[in-house]
Amino acid sequence: MSEQNFDIVILGAGSGGYAAALRASELGFSVALVEKNKLGGTCLHVGCIPTKALLHAAEVADVARESAKYGVNATFEGIDIAAVTAYREGIVSSKYKGLQGLIKARGITVVEGEGRLASPNSVQVGDQTLIGKNVILASGSYSRSLPGLEIGGRVITSEEALQLDFVPKKVAILGGGVIGVEFSSVWKSWGAEVQIIEALPHLVPNEDESISKQFERAFRKRGINFSLGVRFQSVTQNDEGVVVTLEDGQTFEAELLLVAVGRGPATANLGYEEAGIAMDRGFVLTNERLATNVPNVYAVGDIVPGLQLAHRGFQQGIFVVEEIAGLNPIVVPDSHIPKVTYSDPEVASVGLSEAKAVEQYGADKITSYDYNLAGNGKSHIIGTSGSVKVVRLNDGPVLGMHMIGARVGELIGEAQLVVNWEAYPEDIAPFIHAHPTQDEALGEAFLYLAGKPLHVM
Numbered sequence: 001m002s003e004q005n006f007d008i009v010i011l012g013a014g015s016g017g018y019a020a021a022l023r024a025s026e027l028g029f030s031v032a033l034v035e036k037n038k039l040g041g042t043c044l045h046v047g048c049i050p051t052k053a054l055l056h057a058a059e060v061a062d063v064a065r066e067s068a069k070y071g072v073n074a075t076f077e078g079i080d081i082a083a084v085t086a087y088r089e090g091i092v093s094s095k096y097k098g099l100q101g102l103i104k105a106r107g108i109t110v111v112e113g114e115g116r117l118a119s120p121n122s123v124q125v126g127d128q129t130l131i132g133k134n135v136i137l138a139s140g141s142y143s144r145s146l147p148g149l150e151i152g153g154r155v156i157t158s159e160e161a162l163q164l165d166f167v168p169k170k171v172a173i174l175g176g177g178v179i180g181v182e183f184s185s186v187w188k189s190w191g192a193e194v195q196i197i198e199a200l201p202h203l204v205p206n207e208d209e210s211i212s213k214q215f216e217r218a219f220r221k222r223g224i225n226f227s228l229g230v231r232f233q234s235v236t237q238n239d240e241g242v243v244v245t246l247e248d249g250q251t252f253e254a255e256l257l258l259v260a261v262g263r264g265p266a267t268a269n270l271g272y273e274e275a276g277i278a279m280d281r282g283f284v285l286t287n288e289r290l291a292t293n294v295p296n297v298y299a300v301g302d303i304v305p306g307l308q309l310a311h312r313g314f315q316q317g318i319f320v321v322e323e324i325a326g327l328n329p330i331v332v333p334d335s336h337i338p339k340v341t342y343s344d345p346e347v348a349s350v351g352l353s354e355a356k357a358v359e360q361y362g363a364d365k366i367t368s369y370d371y372n373l374a375g376n377g378k379s380h381i382i383g384t385s386g387s388v389k390v391v392r393l394n395d396g397p398v399l400g401m402h403m404i405g406a407r408v409g410e411l412i413g414e415a416q417l418v419v420n421w422e423a424y425p426e427d428i429a430p431f432i433h434a435h436p437t438q439d440e441a442l443g444e445a446f447l448y449l450a451g452k453p454l455h456v457m
């Protein structure tokens, strides 16, 4: 048995945990970072990064297929999945090496193994007891399923989907949220027949309704099939494939069923309840400053109810450590966190949807403007349609921005600054957007809302 003391002990080295460790070392704290698997967690190894590599390979396939449209002679001959895997793994392993190097260079003590909160101020890893003046819980999340829907064989989650060594010919996807549409987009680009099953009335149902509708049109145009508003009932599988049945009796046959119905908090049997931490359905409850009900115990990332996004985890990790250091960091509400759905087309948003803004302030206090990317030169050049919608409080700041189209994820930086800084369209309309960029679409929308539209009536 050994016992070591630290200023901060962190359980889990995903986006939330490792960001906390890095900021803690910068601030001069001694830190233990406990990880049972790999530094970097879900996002780096089985989430954000590898899926975006697949999406890039999907984009390249589409570009090759459509090359004649741009006067380029090329043919799409198929997907070499082994080469895609090598490319994807190369990206992940290089980022992993970089992270390992950074953690080492910052003098952070990494403790490998499965940790358990043994008391409110200690984490047990095998025979090691790590005592912390402060403890940060960052144990992350796992792919959820539905009651009675067992994962196995041809019924897979995103983790198995990433490991497939073939492109399915026909695939059913349960869930039309971010992860579901991401894989739909990849597989369709690679030549698969795709059927999405979503119980809610829309795909990407957490977005502004006008964006969800445009997204559905775009997916329909790409030949991605989806059924909306009907719930999954059951699935059977055999050597050939799966048969999925919905509650209204519809059935779909496919080679695989990808279950993408969200992620649950990875908090079971980690000693949290025993240490007196208040929980709700497995999530760790915190106040807005991420403190649990137990003094000096904080939680960050996917185990905290709210948006399950890597950059929220990074921000929360930094926030908690600055809070411990007495730096009084500012609280960023979940609604002000930028969200990007990576697919073709992309969706990017921050702030309130039009419906939420109307609910909060009343219809007469809200103006929204939808700028169609058809008027944007760069979007035309790269062959995308879509729009940029800005929701503002009348005589007040921009409350929300909602975008759809190829590459719009790259525009979210300006949008999140505008919303978080509570800028008025009149404040930002005078600033200049480079021409020709897709970013100009934001500028056109601000000009319109400031009463001086340029390229629109």
Ligand SMILES: Cc1cc2nc3c(=O)[nH]c(=O)nc-3n(C[C@H](O)[C@H](O)[C@H](O)COP(=O)(O)OP(=O)(O)OC[C@H]3O[C@@H](n4cnc5c(N)ncnc54)[C@H](O)[C@@H]3O)c2cc1C
Residues within 6 Å of the ligand: 011, 012, 013, 014, 015, 016, 017, 034, 035, 036, 037, 038, 039, 040, 041, 042, 043, 044, 046, 047, 048, 049, 051, 113, 114, 115, 116, 138, 139, 140, 141, 158, 179, 266, 270, 300, 301, 302, 303, 308, 309, 310, 311, 312, 313, 342
């Ligand atoms: C397919 C997919 C695509 C995604 N794409 C994006 C995206 O594009 N953008 C985005 O922002 N987000 C994306 N996400 C979400 C993102 O990955 C998560 O929000 C993020 O990883 C959460 O960080 P975290 O630190 O809370 O948890 P995690 O990253 O899950 O890390 C938790 C860590 O804790 C470790 N751990 C757990 N229990 C213990 C224990 N008892 N002892 C020791 N270690 C333990 C785990 O091994 C893990 O490494 C995606 C997720 C998936 C699944």
